[in-house]
Structure formats: structure tokens, C-alpha cells
Amino acid sequence: MARPRKPLLSRERIVEKASALVDAEGLNAVSTRRLAAELGVSGPSLYNHFRNKDEILDAVADAVSAQVDLSMFEESDPRDWRAALHDWALSYRAALAAHPHIVPVLARGPGRRPAGLRVADAVFGAMVRAGWPPAQATYIGALMRYFITGSALGSFARGFVDDETAYDPADYPHLGQAHLLAERRQQVDEGAFETGLRALVDGLVLQYEQLEPAPARRATSG
Template identity: 80%
Template sequence: MARPRKPLLSTDRIVEAARALVDTEGLAAVSTRRLAAELGVSGPSLYNHFRTKDQILEAVADSVSAQVDLDMFEAGDTRGWRTALHDWAVSYRAALREHPNIVPVLAQGPGRRPAGLRLADAVYGAMTDAGWPPAQATSIGALMRYFVMGSALGSFAGGFVDDETAYDPADYPHLGQAHLLAEKQDVVDERAFETGLAALLDGLSVQYERIVAAAGRG
């Protein structure tokens, strides 16, 4: 019997199957046995590509990091540091919103994940190239990461039920319209993200002006 032209199993196939499983059922659903069944292979064959379930989840997390646009940090890009940070944050959040169940793994840091490390390197490099001192550049990368990941973990608007009787004005005098938030979830959450992002960037711009002024006096 002739061998198939394409191998039955590959690292990419395993990662794609695991990512789909995480997206639909969460991290707890992933196991080597379940993945083998999804891929139609024997369990031990997975170990030719990944030794542990944790390695598979790390690869899934890195595949999501690889979806984040980093073009704004390329040398030929003409966007300033503020616009670049904004556009990167929007792309980062979009990737995480597509795959929110993997965020707890991403939140542990890039570790040795190549795409995650390229992301961190690009942000840090762009900030230092723009004139931010190394310590502040590190803080900016951390700050933006906290903000974007937090925004992807859940929905503020989606946390309210679509039932006007749930929020008695006698108990919650300022939540009379809260039952309307659920149907406007995307609009409310998007506006909240942009409001927070603008506030962060405004604050960073003030700090940057101080740094530039101090450097000029030096």
C-alpha cells in the first residue's frame, strides 16, 4: 500500500485542533486522548510532536500571539509611537477576543514562545527607539499587556441580565437602564476599550513630553 503524500499528523494540525477545542470548550477540554480522537490518530503518535499537554497549550497560545499585527513597529513604518501602540493594541485585542479561552495561558508571559517573544521585542524596541528610557519602555509593554488582556477576559455589558426587574431602583438607584446593556454589549465594550486606551495613551504622552523636555535641558 502506497504511503499517503501528506503525513497524517503534523505540528500545525495538532495546534489547529487544540485551538479549536480550546475556543469551543475551554482549556479543561484539552487532553492528548481527546486530541487524538479529534485528529483520528492514536494517542502515542502525538508524542512525536509534543511531549505534554502543556506544550500543546503553549503552542496554541503562541499561534494566537502570531495573529497580532506588528507591522506598525517595522523600521519603514511612519506611524509615531502613540499611533503604533494604539493600532497594535487594537490588533492584539482582536486576536484575544477571537480566542478568549487561551488568555490565562498567555497571561503567564511569553516564556520561550517565539511569537510571544517577537511581540514583546517589537514593542520594547519601538518604545526605546522613540526615546523612552528602557525602564519606562518595559513598563509600557507590561501596562498595555495588562490592559488588553483584561479587556479580552470578559464583557462588562454582558455581565448584566436582560431583565428590568433585576435592578430594583430602591436597591440600585443608578442602574435603572442596566438591563439594556446586554443587547448593546459590543458597542459598550468597544467604546470602553477605546476610552481606556485613549486615557492610557494621553497619560503616556504627558510623561513622554516630560522626558523629552528633561533630555533637552540635559
């Protein structure tokens, strides 16, 4: 019997199918048995590419990290460090917003994931080149990851029901319009993220201006 021209299974096919399952049904939908059935192969064949489910989910998470734009951190890019942080954060959040169910895996950190490590390396390297001390550059990378992944883990607006009778003004005098938040989820969540992001970057600029030697460091508007 002739062999198929294309292999029935590959890492890419497994990750693609696992990603689709995570996006549609969440992390609990992924199992080696389910993936094998979806891919039309025997269960043991998956182990030629991944040792277990955790490795598959790591690969799915890394595929999302690979979607994050890092061009603003290249030395040839004209953006200053604060514009680069801002634009990168928007790209990172967009990637997470498109795949919210994988965020808990990403929130654990990059581990050994290549794309995740490239993200961390790019942010740290750019901050050090801009004049931040290495320790502070590490803190900035951690701070931004906390903020971005935290914002993607849940929706503030979605936490309110769209029933106007749920928020009795006698009990909640300032929540008279809270029932409208759910239908404005994207506007509220994106507005909150942008507000927080600008506050974070502006706060970092104040710290940057206090670094020594100050004349060697500049934070232009870019």
C-alpha cells in the same frame, strides 16, 4: 503497504485541532486523549510533536499571538510611537477577542513562545527608539499587556442580566438601564476599551514630555 503521501500528523494539524477545541469548548476540552481521537491517531503519536498538554496550549496561544499586526513598529512605518501603540493594541485585542478562551494562557506571558516574544521585542524596541528609557519601555510593554489581556478576560456588559426587574431602583437608583447592557455588549466593551486605551496613551504622552533631554524627544500627533 504503501506509506501515505502526506503524514497523518504534524504540529500544524495538532495546533489547528486544539485551537478549534479551545474556541468551541474552552481549555478543559483539550487533552491528549481527546486530540488523538479527533485526529484519528493513537495517543502516543502526539508525543512525537509535543511533550504534554501544556506545550500544546502554548502552541495554540502562540498561534494567536502570530495574528497580531506588528507592522506599525517597523522603522519604515511613518506612525509615531503613540499612534503605533494605539493601533497595535487594537490589533492585539481583536486577536484575543476572536479566541477568548486562550487568554488565560496568554496572560501568563510569552515564556519561550516565538510569536509572543516577537510581540514583546517589537513593542520594547519601538519604545526605546522613540526615546523612552529601557526601564520605562519595559513598564509600557507590561502596562499594555495588563490592559489588553484584562479587557479580553471578561465582558463588563455581559455581567448584567437582561431582566429589568433585577435592578430595583430602591436598591440601585442609578442602574435603571443596566438590563440593556447585555444586548449592547459589543458597543459597550469596544467603547470602554477605546476610552481606556486613549487615556493610557494620553497619560504616557504627558510622561514622555517630562523626559530629559526633552528637545530630543517628540510626540507628534502622527
